[in-house]
Amino acid sequence: MSANEDFKIIDLIAQDIRWPTSLEQHGSDAMHTDPDYSCVYVTIKLLNGLYGNGLTFTLGRGTEVVQKACEALKHLVVNKNVHEIYNNFDKYWRNLTSESQIRWIGPEKGVTHLAVAAIINALWDLWSRIENKPLWKLLVDMEPEKLISTIDFRYISDVIKPEECIKMLKxxxxxxxxxxxxxxxxxxxxxxxxxxxxxxxxxxxxxxxxxxxxxxxxxxxxxxxxxxxxxxxxxxxxxxxxxxxxxxxxxxxxxxxxxxxxxxxxxxxxxxxxxxxxxxxxxxxxxxxxxxxxxxxxxxxxxxxxxxxxxxxxxxxxxxxxxxxxxxxxxxxxxxxxxxxxxxxxxxxxxxxxxxxxxxxxxxxxxxxxxxxxxxxxxxxxxxxxxxxxxxxxxxxxxxxxxxxxxxxxxxxxxxxxELKREAIQMFKYPEGSEWTKLFKSGKFKNEKTNQIDITKRKIFSGEMYD
CATH class of the missing domain: 3.20.20.120 (Enolase-like C-terminal domain)
Structure with a gap:
């Protein structure tokens, strides 16, 4: 099997993970009074068995929307060779943020950009694992030209240019x-x-x-x-x-x-x-x-x-x-x-x-x-x-x-x-994790995801969806 095939991405998995932090008011502020600290947790897998994990932070409700956005971008990730991505990272990043149809609902902002962050973070985690370095050391050890090649300068070149950044590093x-x-x-x-x-x-x-x-x-x-x-x-x-x-x-x-x-x-x-x-x-x-x-x-x-x-x-x-x-x-x-x-x-x-x-x-x-x-x-x-x-x-x-x-x-x-612990995912994956199952049974939380599915099913079977 060639090295090229070894480093092909074979899957992207996006999971909705939530912690019930609102129960004790952890994270509460003037605008976010009842946050449940959460994340969309992305895993990118290679044919050779290596993988990278990335995430984007959320506050509970709405996490499932970001999860769907990650899945909508999956076709731009799976079957790509990671070395080709890393060798042309600025262009790949631009392709991911400028998908001709998806960008209409969020051109480099909002839900789609949160999804991009989770995917990109997973790719950097994977790159660091391939190089057997913590990410900070991977960045420190890169030649200036290589590091700057990962950045898309579109829309900011009027303020800063690649050659300026290379000089700063040198x-x-x-x-x-x-x-x-x-x-x-x-x-x-x-x-x-x-x-x-x-x-x-x-x-x-x-x-x-x-x-x-x-x-x-x-x-x-x-x-x-x-x-x-x-x-x-x-x-x-x-x-x-x-x-x-x-x-x-x-x-x-x-x-x-x-x-x-x-x-x-x-x-x-x-x-x-x-x-x-x-x-x-x-x-x-x-x-x-x-x-x-x-x-x-x-x-x-x-x-x-x-x-x-x-x-x-x-x-x-x-x-x-x-x-x-x-x-x-x-x-x-x-x-x-x-x-x-x-x-x-x-x-x-x-x-x-x-x-x-x-x-x-x-x-x-x-x-x-x-x-x-x-x-x-x-x-x-x-x-x-x-x-x-x-x-x-x-x-x-x-x-x-x-x-x-x-x-x-x-x-x-x-x-x-x-990388999250496996038991953390099993406990806090939403809504089926063991801790959420307990909370739903106790009545401290309503299973909003399941409830919405049930409402949709009732509408379909009653014919209400088509009135």
Missing amino acids: DQMEFKDDRLKELKKNGYPAYTTQVGWLGYSDEKISKLCKEYIQKGFNAFKIKVGQNLENDIKRCDIVRQAIGWDKVLMIDANQIWDVEEAISWVKELAKFKPLWIEEPTSPDDILGHKRISDALKEFGIGVATGEMCANRIMFKQFLQIEALQFCQIDSARIGGVNEILSVYFMAKKFNIKVCPHAGGVGLCEMVQHLQMWDYISLSGTKDGRYIEYVDQQHDQFIKPAIVNEAANYIAPDWPGYST
Whole structure:
């Protein structure tokens, strides 16, 4: 059998996996009051038995829609040779995001782009496994020209060009070995959001702040945006718990209008937050610019990007200085290829990248991206963090690890750290997983997927569908 046939993709499997986090208000914020942390989990299999896993993060309902989008793109994946993909990754990525009919319902945004991210993440996990390296090391070891060849520069070449990116990488090459040693010794700084979910009681917030100080954390983020009086009280509780020598961030998750965001954050300015995250619609670039300008005198930056649709929007955010902290998300904007382009633009505009993480698999993935950036591109950790939320990590075979100094430890296992344990899939696959079966029987959750199927069947058999 030829090597070409060995590396042919024979299957793509997309699964709906959900955890019932809403039961204890984990992940709750001003806009997402009852999230069930979930993912569409994609496995790409080769004829030779190798496989790669990727995922995109969701919040429960709607996960099945992203799953269907992955399946709609399956014909562009199965029967391809992975080496041909990797040798022409920019063109393949463009084909995947520009399928002539599917793109009409989401040209590089929305559900279809979430599906692309899951598939692309699986392909990078597979590439890392083939090369027997963790993804961050795969990226670090690539020749600049090879790495840049994975990026589609369409729509951003007016701001940054391939040759500029290649030069950026080559300018940093002499420092890579020292940074690699430093990273392996000390890791990468984390901040935690685990203390500040909006559904948590005041007592729980205070208790968790003290616990995470004991774990070595020096930076803390809390959710705000539903009630100003309550936000003032909660910020005060956090400051009393962590003191004034530690970093506080606040996150509104897109709840406010522009002027409302400005006036609200001014009321919280006395608590000295480093940034206000997602103060308004993620699509309102000029609105973010207005907020950024208004809060500058208070020393409060704007952080956004976790729900940014694509590299084009990031380009515009960066062009007009509408943010001070760029928050890429590993499960959005078409996966690793497109995320790399944002890192290069952020480097050009001298904007700090502080990835969004915390959701299912996000910590596991973004650590690789940020570590590559430190070693090969930005060369600094100053004022930069990776978000950390302490949930679902035990569901992965090789979870993200944060040490006693609250630093991410560089993964040493081949891949993108995206492989779920088999028992996790068996327990939390929706709706037939063993944990969901128990919850449906207990009455704590309604089986919406099965319920919808039953409704459709009744309509068909009654003739109602054809009235």
